[in-house]
Amino acid sequence: MTGLDRVVSGPRDRFSDWRMRIRRQVVESDKPALVFLVLLTVVIVGGGLVAVDLVPQTTVLLPIFLASLWLGPRTLPWFVVFALGGVVVLLAVQPSVSSRTVTRLVVVFLIGLLTIITSFRRSRLGVAGPRGESMFVDLRDRIANQGRIPQLPPEWRVDSATRSAGGTSFGGDFIVASRATDGSTVELIVVDVSGKGIEAGTRSLLLSGAFGGLASAVTPDRFLLDANEYLLRQEWDEGFATAIHLHLDLRTGEFELRKAGHPPAVWLHAGSGRWSVLDSDGPILGLMPDATFEVVRGRLLPDDALVMYTDGVVETVSRDIGSGIDKLAGRVQLLFPTGYDRAAHQLIGQLATRNDDAALVLVHRRATIATH
Known part of the structure; x- marks a missing residue:
């Protein structure tokens, strides 16, 4: 040779x-x-x-x-x-x-x-076949695990729910939850990725993992900034997303709220029985570099509730977002006597359209804890 x-x-x-x-x-x-x-x-x-x-x-x-x-x-x-x-x-x-x-x-x-x-x-x-199906089920479960609410002190209750357009297993709306290692604070993020249903599912999978890592690795004031930079680096044709980020101190009830092109949170005040909208400025993620995100601060008192959601909950063909927020706040007030038990699922079932993805998180600070 x-x-x-x-x-x-x-x-x-x-x-x-x-x-x-x-x-x-x-x-x-x-x-x-x-x-x-x-x-x-x-x-x-x-x-x-x-x-x-x-x-x-x-x-x-x-x-x-x-x-x-x-x-x-x-x-x-x-x-x-x-x-x-x-x-x-x-x-x-x-x-x-x-x-x-x-x-x-x-x-x-x-x-x-x-x-x-x-x-x-x-x-x-x-x-393909069963192996492919099991892989997709695993991917779906990974998205769901990112939004699993961690164990919280007895005085706090967090209820969450998501629903995909058309009843599919994958959607563009997801939730990320992370509690600090010392247990003093919790991060709750609601994200709405461009697109809906299966079309947005792959981007949701990627972003849920990335945002989950960011939530536990950066300070609250850096989260949306780093999330925006991450999306810009992806260079997707439709690579934008809206998000709302809650940083909550479980010891005092004090919170910081920032949002990026997302519908505002609704705050139910137990003392007065009234509600207010927590709005702040911030551009959609993935559209412009060097973005800034305004912070809103407050303190949840006993029996107060705070609701974060995506536009699929409040906006429909026949209902604008302002009317939808009014309706959402009214429904939340009606759930107050129940202690907000399974409130997120009820609200999505009553308000959200099935033609769009929907996600909702309700944070409730309980006034008294029953002991036996």
């Missing part, structure tokens, strides 16, 4: 080894399902050869359908070709070919073609 042969064959051998390793990994992961589907197809084709009138060509659609659920995107096209070959074998033993038979054959091949096209689209992700 010459030096040139060694130079050429070395990379070629490494590429061949890499290709065989990937191929072996894919085949091994699909092997049990593939063996079953091949045997099922062989049984169907064999039955069709023995009993031509009892086993139509459309029976092969059963293993094709199961393959679309079980096999990975690299294995699926080859199995579909194998199954369609079985259809051709069944057609060859037909005593006569009628127009109905031709129609059935065309339908089977069209379904097979659509299955192959779908597998090529799935190959961008690399997983």
Whole structure:
């Protein structure tokens, strides 16, 4: 072997080894399902050869359908070709070919073609069937975990809820919650990512993780500043988001509230029975560098409540945001006698439109704690 042969064959051998390793990994992961589907197809084709009138060509659609659920995107096209070959074998033993038979054959091949096209689209992700579904469930749970309210002192109650447009599992509205290591403060952030439903789900996943890390790593006055810089670095075509950030001292009830292009928070004052809007200036995240975010400070007294939400809760086609805030505040006042039990879910169910994502957080400082 010459030096040139060694130079050429070395990379070629490494590429061949890499290709065989990937191929072996894919085949091994699909092997049990593939063996079953091949045997099922062989049984169907064999039955069709023995009993031509009892086993139509459309029976092969059963293993094709199961393959679309079980096999990975690299294995699926080859199995579909194998199954369609079985259809051709069944057609060859037909005593006569009628127009109905031709129609059935065309339908089977069209379904097979659509299955192959779908597998090529799935190959961008690399997983399919139960594995793909479990991965998406895991991603959905990760978003939900970012908004899980940490354990709080007995005098504090925080209720939260989110709902995606159309009832999908992914949406553009999410919640981030983080409590300080010494337990003295808690950060609560409500975010509305551009888009809605599944379209905004991928950005929500990325931002929920990033914002969750920021909430526990930076000071309250830096959170929206750093979140804005992070979004600017992504350079998304529609990479903007609105957010509202509450920094709450659990010992005193004092809070700092900042927002970025987001609807204002609503503060219910238990002493007077009135409510007020906590508005502050701040641009939408991801649109302009060197942004500044105004802070609003206050102190929650016993039985006071503070509500943060996204526009999907207060704004509809027939209701502007101002009227929506009035309606939200009125509904919150009606829930005061209940102690705001499951208030967030009730408010979203009563006020939010199903055509838009919605998220809501209600913070309540209890006046008295029952002891037994």
